[in-house]
Amino acid sequence: MAGMAGGAYLAGFAVNRFTGGRNDSLLRLSTYLAIPLVVVGVLLLIFELGNPIRFWHLFTQFDVTSPMSMGTWILMAWVIVAMIMIVSWWLQNRVSQEAADSLAGLRGPLSIVSAVLAAALITYTGVLLAVSSQSLWSGTVLLPTLFVISAVSTGVAVLILAALALNAIAEGNMAGLKGALNFIFGSAEWKTSKEMVLKLAETDAIIIVLEIIAMVGFVIWLVTSTSGSDALAVLISGSMAAPFWVGVVLLALLIPFGLDLTIRGKAIEAKGVLMTITTSSLCVIIGGLILRWVITSGGQL
Amino acid sequence: MAEKAFLYDATRCTACRGCQTACNQWNENDEEIPTVENGVDAKNTGSYENPPELSPQTWVKIRFAEVERNNKLSWLFTRLACMHCAEASCANVCPTNAISHLEDGFVLIDQDWCIGCGYCVQACPYGVPHKDEHTGTARKCTSCIDRRDNGYEPACIKACPPNALLYDDRSTLLALGRQRVQALKDAGMSKANLYGENELGGLNVLYVLDDSPEVYGLPAEPKLATGNSIGQWIGGLLTAGLITALPFWFIFKRKNQIAAGELNEGGAN
Numbered sequence: 001m002a003g004m005a006g007g008a009y010l011a012g013f014a015v016n017r018f019t020g021g022r023n024d025s026l027l028r029l030s031t032y033l034a035i036p037l038v039v040v041g042v043l044l045l046i047f048e049l050g051n052p053i054r055f056w057h058l059f060t061q062f063d064v065t066s067p068m069s070m071g072t073w074i075l076m077a078w079v080i081v082a083m084i085m086i087v088s089w090w091l092q093n094r095v096s097q098e099a100a101d102s103l104a105g106l107r108g109p110l111s112i113v114s115a116v117l118a119a120a121l122i123t124y125t126g127v128l129l130a131v132s133s134q135s136l137w138s139g140t141v142l143l144p145t146l147f148v149i150s151a152v153s154t155g156v157a158v159l160i161l162a163a164l165a166l167n168a169i170a171e172g173n174m175a176g177l178k179g180a181l182n183f184i185f186g187s188a189e190w191k192t193s194k195e196m197v198l199k200l201a202e203t204d205a206i207i208i209v210l211e212i213i214a215m216v217g218f219v220i221w222l223v224t225s226t227s228g229s230d231a232l233a234v235l236i237s238g239s240m241a242a243p244f245w246v247g248v249v250l251l252a253l254l255i256p257f258g259l260d261l262t263i264r265g266k267a268i269e270a271k272g273v274l275m276t277i278t279t280s281s282l283c284v285i286i287g288g289l290i291l292r293w294v295i296t297s298g299g300q301l
Numbered sequence: 302m303a304e305k306a307f308l309y310d311a312t313r314c315t316a317c318r319g320c321q322t323a324c325n326q327w328n329e330n331d332e333e334i335p336t337v338e339n340g341v342d343a344k345n346t347g348s349y350e351n352p353p354e355l356s357p358q359t360w361v362k363i364r365f366a367e368v369e370r371n372n373k374l375s376w377l378f379t380r381l382a383c384m385h386c387a388e389a390s391c392a393n394v395c396p397t398n399a400i401s402h403l404e405d406g407f408v409l410i411d412q413d414w415c416i417g418c419g420y421c422v423q424a425c426p427y428g429v430p431h432k433d434e435h436t437g438t439a440r441k442c443t444s445c446i447d448r449r450d451n452g453y454e455p456a457c458i459k460a461c462p463p464n465a466l467l468y469d470d471r472s473t474l475l476a477l478g479r480q481r482v483q484a485l486k487d488a489g490m491s492k493a494n495l496y497g498e499n500e501l502g503g504l505n506v507l508y509v510l511d512d513s514p515e516v517y518g519l520p521a522e523p524k525l526a527t528g529n530s531i532g533q534w535i536g537g538l539l540t541a542g543l544i545t546a547l548p549f550w551f552i553f554k555r556k557n558q559i560a561a562g563e564l565n566e567g568g569a570n
Contacts, residue, residue: 010541014549050417050437057397057416065527068396068420119545123537130533131394132423132526141529144537152544199552206548214540300423 001041003147005034006122007155013115025189028089031082033162038079067131071124078117085110090186122151136299139228140221142214149211154288156204157281163192164278194268201277205260212253240298243290252287256280305405306471308478309380310509313465316363316378323460330358355381357433360442361457368516379517383429383442387502390526391421391430406505407444415439424526474507481509501525
């Protein structure tokens with residue numbers, strides 16, 4: 001959840017940066033999307049604790065040797081910065097032009113701070129597992145790498161689906177919902193162009209290729225290490241084999257990559273392209289969640 | 302305060318498991334009878350070892366190993382419990398600092414401060430702490446801090462009939478352990494060794510073994526969970542930077558530049 005959120009934010013941030021700030025609305029969408037994802041993720045983490053009421057003990061320590069302690073602070077810092085950004089967007093059209101300009105000026109550096117925190121956020125989930133005595137997690141240094149790539153891949157997919165959903169609302173006949181979105185976003189500009197959706201899908205295809213490479217590296221590294229090969233066997237041929245091959249290899253990696261290949265070079269208006277992008281993004285998200293589950297549960301067997 | 306330790310002599314242990322019972326009694330840990338109703342699928346494991354694993358209620362147990370050495374079957378016993386490592390993975394990863402070292406070197410989980418995240422359970426190279434679903438905390442050997450504070454020996458030490466388990470200053474026990482290992486070597490056991498002298502910065506539970514640690518099911522080179530955390534952070538952060546930069550740069554900047562370039566060339570022709 002937190003990984004997906006951080007990934008979505010980083011995607012919005014990167015697109016806005018590389019287009020010279022012309023996609024502020026996509027950055028806004030990604031931030032609006034990421035905050036509830038992070039909050040739900042954090043609530044789930046708290047309820048997983050043996051003593052959820054004691055969660056505040058986490059905020060009494062700043063312990064650099066504990067990835068969980070670092071994760072606590074990273075999550076909190078990111079949510080605070082992202083909330084400030086949200087407020088600045090919300091106020092944008094509600095204040096004078098002068099104030100709006102200074103708000104936009106403030107958002108530039110804030111978005112960079114937020115991006116650094118988001119990078120730390122998607123890294124921490126992998127480091128949390130890697131810093132342990134379970135050989136599936138600690139046997140390589142590629143687990144954080146794999147998790148980071150999957151975070152951005154699922155983040156882009158969530159962003160695509162959210163953009164498509166908002167566009168559907170904009171084109172539909174739902175005045176009440178539109179009004180609510182206008183209010184939440186602080187402006188009526190929350191549609192994403194179809195070309196942008198196509199480009200995001202193309203980007204995700206590249207990220208998936210990198211994810212496949214990282215996964216192959218992860219597997220080879222473990223196979224060639226003494227303790228890691230036993231741990232890996234749980235995934236490849238053991239009790240987690242079905243979710244690994246179907247959920248991770250097919251759903252998270254090969255199917256979305258294949259689907260993205262079929263629309264290569266096609267225009268967004270072409271028949272079936274939108275459907276293919278939607279299916280591919282759904283596979284990436286479900287597969288990405290299965291990837292986390294397989295690695296997390298598989299490491300404890 | 303002088304550093305304290307336990308010394309376990311595997312060659313003296315008779316596997317009576319008095320230590321297990323004394324530990325459970327003193328710490329008021331009810332042994333969960335392994336039945337399906339209690340959530341344990343009781344199976345015959347082909348061993349007298351019981352219970353099969355450490356648990357939130359079992360903080361010390363004797364592990365059995367059957368090994369063939371010099372064409373003879375040996376039935377070996379080891380003590381499995383918290384090793385009270387100087388470089389303790391559990392204490393390093395604990396996000397609330399509920400796990401800490403006592404002045405005399407033993408490692409204690411503060412039951413009033415532990416939030417039950419379970420991180421120590423995954424981090425311990427010996428698989429010692431276990432999360433207790435009833436208390437919602439991680440639990441393990443306390444080194445009988447409540448007994449020791451009142452001038453008593455730990456319960457397991459007190460109960461051990463053959464004196465295979467001793468409690469004293471660590472330096473005293475190191476000297477004693479080395480002496481015992483030498484005696485075993487003199488008696489022809491060339492692989493005899495003192496486990497715990499240097500592992501993980503020095504364990505506060507020392508083992509006299511007459512064979513290599515692996516034979517007894519102990520890791521010869523236990524690793525600190527946080528040993529490579531900087532490498533893991535760097536690997537992840539580098540990837541995060543690259544993955545945010547390269548694919549997006551290629552699709553959103555480079556391709557636009559190429560498209561613009563093609564247009565220019567087209568114009569020149």
